[in-house]
Amino acid sequence: MSKIRIGVIGCGSIAKHRHLPEYAGNPQAEITAVCDINEERVNLAAETYGAKPFTNYDQLLTEADVDAVSVCTPNYLHAPVSIAALKAGKHVMCEKPMATSKEEAEAMIDAAKAADKKLMIAHNQRFVPSHRKAKKLIESGEVGKIYSFRTAFGHGGPEQWSADGENSWFFKKEEAYLGAMGDLGVHKTDLLRFLLGEEFVEVGAFVETSAKEKADVDDNSVCVLKTGSGIIGTLAASWSYVAGEDNSTIIYGEHAILRLEDDPINSLVVQYKNGEVVKYELGGIQTNDGDTQENSHVVEEFLSAIIKDHTPAVSGEEGLKSLQVVLSALQSSETKQITTI
Template structure:
């Protein structure tokens, strides 16, 4: 089975992840690109031997397109993804699912009405180290999980974005809404939910714009750092830190403390997954390093999305799961409270 896919938004996430992964998937025939900047869309169409659409409407009304990647900026996810679903397209939407839980609910309602697949790109679930760690935890090889700590930080989206500029939309409150919490933090919230088969129910956090400035030299409108304390429904306690000001090597590490030992994930470049037992036995798992901005590898997200469509499977990251993580981010920034 082969079909066409469409992509809304032609920034770095499309150029380095969605487009090449669609291109490598044998079930994808052609990629059709749309961006508000036609030249940007045409550039990717040329690079990936695809074509362009002149408008979102043209993309969504194209009967040859079965699936859509919504890679637009955060503030319009609920618009594009909702329209795509109601136009009969399966949708993979970038995280966060929306800029409010209310908008996310609109997307979930469109999913219910359409009967189409909705998947959210929380890609950390797909790494071999995280999947192996989940297996160890689920089998209680180290007993019960007691506490955890996780972090995600790098030098900032102005270094990664397509324009390489401090004018990036990530720094604008009306476009990104949640700053580093919605860019990096929500990945780790989803990861903790996934690893522990649990859900964060209480959050205390500090956040601020500590160093980043916009194109005018003014402090950015959203947070560039968050430090938080978390409690899950099953009583696990943890900490989480997210940053756009880790100006050294990217930090994407997670530690899970259990009754019989510790699971260390992505703490160094040599051993992605290490288990340290209480008797000081050390087990190192031979799995690949995580995908980073400087190390682009196949994330597995696109393949999983296509597999869901072809084989009528439930997406491995559902809209409801993405909404649960979004509510934690809202609570973390004091923009809302978690509603169970």
């Protein structure tokens, strides 16, 4: 089969460190076009990957020879760019959070259905080896009934990662809409839904802007979440973890406790009720301050969905469900009430 021709829209850090190198390293893909409003940035990407540069995404969609696109823009452009690409007959992989509202996300899903094209949201936590192993242990019944959990995703802030540093769009409400909860928290709502196999029905949250003087979005959030069957737990998302990244999850079950990405060597530690401890060295999770070239597997899954014509693991519908938890958390913080999802 001929290679899938890829266009990458937005050539900032997530494209530079994840999408572009992963497409380039995949024998089933060929990067044929790149787009960014920053000419220097797009020209560098074009030169690096032998692609045609564009500074206007509409122009890329009408003039470039592409089958699929990755949308790696600031959050407020995720929906309009994705919808335009779907209407142009392209498959779409969109960065998280997929949109800034439920209505936008639904419009993306509708556009994908109307075009009969794939829409995938780039949530990579489902593909982490420790998370997949934990999912199998839970599904097998080995952990027993799940009672509770706690999860965190925090680092020193996007200025260390973003192409624009301290002037990044991540801090600007009109471009980001969502802060640490949209950047990091949505990864964890997606992971927890995947691990627990359930939907969240209620959320209570405290959301603050306390660490970043330039930010007009949240940079510290703590949420209490409850699933349909009554599993309760906490989720923390933060840009204020100044001495390293925390990307850990702990699941408390009837027969065992699962510690995920909580140990620097053993990515999964299972502590059984009978005192037995089993340690799995499965390879680490991707970090922003570590080896950024490690494969996130989202590109593999997206290409597989196109080639084999199956629904992507993180479809638009899945992305919306994970986004809705975050939007409900922000609503809870604003209203000072528990929010029903």
